[in-house]
Amino acid sequence: MNPSTIDPQVRIGHVHLKVADLERALRFYRDVLGFQEMQRFGDSAAFLSAGGYHHHIGLNTWESLGASPPPRRSTGLYHTAILYPDRATLGNALHRLIKAGIRLDGASDHGVSEALYLRDPDQNGVELYRDRPMEEWPRKPDGSLDMYSHPLDLQRLLDESSL
Template sequence: MKAIHPRTQIGLVSLKVADLGRSLPFYTHNIGLKLLQQEGNTAVLGTTERPLLELIEQPGATPPGGTTGLYHFALLVPSRLELARVFKNLVETRTRFQGFSDHSVSEAIYLGDLDGNGIEIYRDRQREAWPMQNGRLQMGTLPLDLESLAGELNGRPEPWTGIHPNTVMGHIHLHVRDLDEAEDFYCNSLGFERVMRYGASAGFVSAGGYHHHIGLNTWAGRGVPASSPEAVGLRHYQILLPDQPALDAVTERMAKSGIAHKTEAKSFIVGDPSQNEIVLKVATS
């Protein structure tokens, strides 16, 4: 079958949090997102160009762990300089880091929000610099050169005004119950392309030759249950298709695979085999 459209992207990620009043300062002050809309227990954050994150308060929500669901969502900034500016602000706001990696195709900062939802903020290297071996992309996990990253700011005293407006949701990484089952769904039912396996417990799929739009892992355990509705974590995430014919092609492919879905406000809602909910829709310009 034909692959999913090469301009497919990941869109808004919707998360459950225990206390919206606690989460909003973290996402606006530490991460640098803008509050675009707030109504009741729901807030939408992003940049002046696009919404990226929806937070829904669920008082008393329990911490995540030992289930399928979010491993991290990943904000892609447009340059190494912008990653350095984010890094500086995170240091100045005394944000707790979880790690730093050079993945050969990208450079990444890892952290968690106040509820334990995982976050990656990263920049991509130019595609022509991505390492290939026998026609296959090779992503690695090497230490990030923080001294070199911070050096991008030398002679650039511009004040921090938030994360760059051209930041997008670069990818999402999910805990799944079975890696082969998840890859079969995302590749054979939705049309993403397999990029690579990372050991026996993680895999990456993408559209249009990107290094990955969706990461899949069984690091929470094989066969683990879906996350409880009462837990913080992922509600759903969007897969954005560039136009209606591209969306129709995916829904037709799902129908041929026997994948049930719901229709809601020009969107198609489907759960992957690990009950991670996906909203498929046409991207708005």
């Protein structure tokens, strides 16, 4: 392996978000998206997981209690991307969003993946997506990726969910 290249087994393990209201953030990440609350530090922090991992999402108010979201045209996190294992579970997530009355900012088919875009209660960008198998990824004649952004058929996604 090239010493200047990161090991291919490295993964991004979790995201820790500053939120203005912990209970409001929990209603979104726990109650709407379905993450399990693993640990809580009073009314200032909570750690959430899928599948019993120690945490995938940390939420805290340590520096942000009652604060406003950052301005739209500023630096910072663009979005947190949450990877779903398959199309049916992404469709299930869409059902949960609709039931909770959460508006999508967009929905795209990128060739390599299908994605739903929205905002959490603190206006942090959230992407819910599923990857297509690598052998289905669109490629140019030279073998490089040929990603695109086409509208995602939401009704078809809902129809293929398991709910």
